[in-house]
Amino acid sequence: MSRPDLYFSLIHDRGSFPDEWVERFHRRLEEEVRSRATPSPGLRAGSLYFSTRREAQVAPVATRQNARVLVPLYTREFLHSPPPDFAPFLNRPSDSADLPFVHPVMWDVYVPPREVCGMAQALSLGHGVREYQACGMATICRHNAYAGELRQLVELLADRIVRAAEHPGRLPDWMLLEAPPIAAPEPEARFLIIVARPAGAGREWTPFGPDRSSAIERAVQAAHQLRLLPEIVDALNGPPGGEDVRDFAGILLLDPETLLDATTRTAVEELLRDLPRWTTVVVVSGHEPRLREPAARAVRLTGGAAREARSAPDFSRAADEAIRRARRYFLRGHPS
DSSP, X not given: OOOOEEEEEEEOOOOSSOOHHHHHHHHHHHHHHHHHOOOOXXXXXXXXXXXXXXXXXXXXXXXXXXXXXXXXXXXXXXXHSOOTTTGGGTTSOTTOOSSSEEOOEESSSOOOOOOOTTHHHHHHTTTTOHHHHHHOHHHHHHOGGGHXXXXXXXXXXXXXXXXXXXXXXXXXXXXXXXXXXXXXXXXXXXXXXXXXXXXXXXXXXXXXXXXXXXXXXHHHHHHHHTTOXXXXXXXXXXXXXXXXXXXXXXXXXXXXGGGTOTTTHHHXXXXXXXXXXXXXXXXXXXTOGGGHHHHHHHHHHTTTOOEEEOSHHHHHHHHHHHHHHHHHHHHHHOOO
């Protein structure tokens, strides 16, 4: 026998560590929903929420599919690369009568104009709260000056969730709103995170210890801080052609192990010699003494432009600086 449905599932752009403000928003929304809920057979009070990417990955599929309302927190990064548990709903018609219903929240206001599910519903939350459309929910959550606005928005959203969850056979009133006119979207500027690692190496690359976040994910976070939309590219298995590398700013994360491996050494050496200025290089040697010599060789092949990272703090500084440098060089030197 299947478990009763939950009222809603909050979905956000998850990382390796919980986001304090998303967690606070979830707790407050769940409290408001529980205070209004009168569960019927097949429905139970509560919500579904995964604070990190790892939590969502290890959760059973059945657990991720038993909420009647999905509440995604829309950000530019979320829409660029939606979490797997929301990706199938991103382009679904907003007035779909199929469960789950979707009611997004504008977590920030830097959302590109796109025809995505629930944009009209997300914007309608702020009809009585000017700051919501001007600043986004994340800003309202962070500032005590907006305590009244936050209460108003959460209460309205909780009312909508409860009505929709308790009457699944009826299309909610808030889904009947007309979507705002969508301007022709401008192309998003791509930023490449090119990874050169030995064959078979996965994305979970933790060269500074298992308790540290992935080097690739740390680079993604650094790119997000500059409002860039990173795309991860495997340099040795299907790398972009020379044209593509030269058309976009990027950072190359190099595992020196590739220079010790006869099957990858030549390709990596050619790659390092041929990179444009706006693809910067971080050599991730970690604590392995045997990688010191190939790491130094990688730096020489870039004419001394690459940075070596032997510790997590080294890598954070090097990745931040390399991403800023790549973006700056691209804006100054690319023909377009």
